[in-house]
Amino acid sequence: MSRILIGELSARAGDDVTIAGWLHRRRELSRVTFLVLRDRSGIGQVVITDPAQIRTVGEILPETVVRVRGRSVASAQAPGGAEVHDPIIEVLAAPAETPPVDVWRPELAETLPLRLDLAALTLRHLRERAKFEIAAASIAGFRRALAGLGFTEVQTPKIVGSATEGGANVFRLDYFGRSAYLAQSPQFYKQTMVGVFERVFETGPVFRAEPHDTPRHLSEYVSLDAELGFIEDHHDVMAVLREAICGMLDSIRRDTRRSVAFLGLELPDVPPQIPEVDFAQAQALISADTGEDLAGENDLAPAHERWLGEWARREHRSEFLFVTGYPISKRPFYTHPDPERPVASRSFDLLFRGLELVTGGQRLHRYEDYLAALRERGQDPADYAGYLQAFRYGMPPHGGFAIGLERWTARLTGAANIRETTLFPRDLNRLSP
């Protein structure tokens, strides 16, 4: 008899059925034992009243994989509204030992490092599963939104020949006896591909040799990247970003309704026009409120981002806020200056609930502008020959952005540490599992 999912039990009430899954929990009452099973659809219970069978199942360890044939019986008390009676239980695989974590408890009690050490087990917890379902829906929604706007998906190399962007925080690799590096972003390649498809996106890993052990940095994370040509300025990029975020939230609402409810999440509304504040104006607002002297600072500290998040919520009833016009000196060399105010740039960050979630902007597009920008920073254009090729042969005005998937999921689910929304995180100290 072919297997049904536990979530289908109540629709099959009265039928003989086969279910399969993990022994989530055993509850033993005086004359009855309940086996709570977990499969990909959720949890459900098997009712055992035969004394001999009660003794047998008393030996089965949690997380044992079992197949159960029996009768589905409607029951208001059962999770999901139905349970399995008169079961025949077959063990498909037994754990080698009692699992060191109680996966069935409402909350995992272990510390984060221990949870990460035991990822193969702790990820089975229903709350963990729900978080990563939301991450999966987000990435699917991102792709769907961009495909709907005429973007083409690209796959660019993660092994690169020179450590041009970022410099210090790059991982070096032995490449057949030569040095190579792991790409810190698909930036250069996605720009090149604007010359081919005009509008491109990529979802994939990026690598930063991040020497700081903070709750919001990892050595490897998933970047949702987009780049588009024939823009007027960075506001065209911001409009696409807004559509991408809407698409991500639409997918979450549509495909992970149960997980959102289970985690008790409040999903944000995206205003038709996300409020925007200029960097200098943001500094003035913070200074006026806190008395801090921010003159000479060319970036926002995390505390400032949190302040702005509160401000946007209060003044604009928005959980999203664009900060634009960052000093050009703070942005990478390919950033397009604001022609009317050349110390400022046509760049933006998107803050979500007081945390930087996205960085983006308009890029330079003229070959001679790249030569000038590199020389101004004391860099040799020859080191960028491969990258500059695209601009040598005609590139339209363009820009793009990158969303950090794990940060997004963390902010959405209220996780305090980005490691909680990464399946197998990599940082200064962690390389396994």
Add this chain to the structure above:
Amino acid sequence: MSRILIGELSARAGDDVTIAGWLHRRRELSRVTFLVLRDRSGIGQVVITDPAQIRTVGEILPETVVRVRGRSVASAQAPGGAEVHDPIIEVLAAPAETPPVDVWRPELAETLPLRLDLAALTLRHLRERAKFEIAAASIAGFRRALAGLGFTEVQTPKIVGSATEGGANVFRLDYFGRSAYLAQSPQFYKQTMVGVFERVFETGPVFRAEPHDTPRHLSEYVSLDAELGFIEDHHDVMAVLREAICGMLDSIRRDTRRSVAFLGLELPDVPPQIPEVDFAQAQALISADTGEDLAGENDLAPAHERWLGEWARREHRSEFLFVTGYPISKRPFYTHPDPERPVASRSFDLLFRGLELVTGGQRLHRYEDYLAALRERGQDPADYAGYLQAFRYGMPPHGGFAIGLERWTARLTGAANIRETTLFPRDLNRLSP
């Protein structure tokens, strides 16, 4: 006036319009000059009859990015059925020099290495663009098919702590003063995630330090991976693979119709049941036909795969062929043996047009089986502690497969070398652009 795409010109015949794109080609007749422009929708022409303007545009280099305002006029002779008259032409970005490749020619004449060196330019060729649109549709179709079958997308780490799978062909990395490695496949992680979601897929880069310079190997390629639990045997995996391939072809048919026609491709039909041949039987067929003695061989050579491709086409009218039952000694340690014939495995390769496109099979799922399999191969289970965690705590019978995206696109488009279906290939000799 906001820009329309060149593909919209004929629907807008009679209107004043703005288009933008690259100068694909200039054709100069005695009293008229045609500027052929290229944008993401295709190519179209601008008609210039004013002698002064003819002189001005005579200076514009190919690949110059221009914006053109003018009137759309229906014309049976024009590509796309309409052209732009009375143009006002604005240069958005000029190339630094005459491009060294004629992007407009029907076929690129350059050698493959030169084409790859100049990727930023040569990828603009319409045939190149069409190939990578087909690749993008394939990956989207893969994801859609699997999501429709209850699979959850996962993102697993590409930096790993030990060089367990494959050994020799692994890239080593300096990880904060320690050694780390680039993942050769998401195999171990996707198996672990079967313990969480039952059915998972991933699309992402994998890395092989491939010391052979062949037309079908790269150091980095895109792997479309799936893994599913609660299977009876490898045939359940093969059935999902068939659905994935159908999904990829559906997407190509639906979303890249124009590119398929432009490249003149014949897309394969997928038989309701893809024919299957046992490894030993395949050897016997080849021996009988060619007289080769294959006794003792435990893998198929490329020539044998080609022979089988021809055989499947002739005998089964199928461009796809499953080869099953490979000797267990030739497969990785996690391969599930055939219980009725333990020297054989529950593994398969899928040949497409005579080339191995997919490898897959059922995996071991019991902890003690892993310990035995590793010890039998002289390996220390302690080296696999992180990996074995999932099996320590209960795993269902499961299996999966991996499709090489670039091989698929190459086979589909008739490219002789996998580098032709990789945007920026990486191999023994090539690290840039």
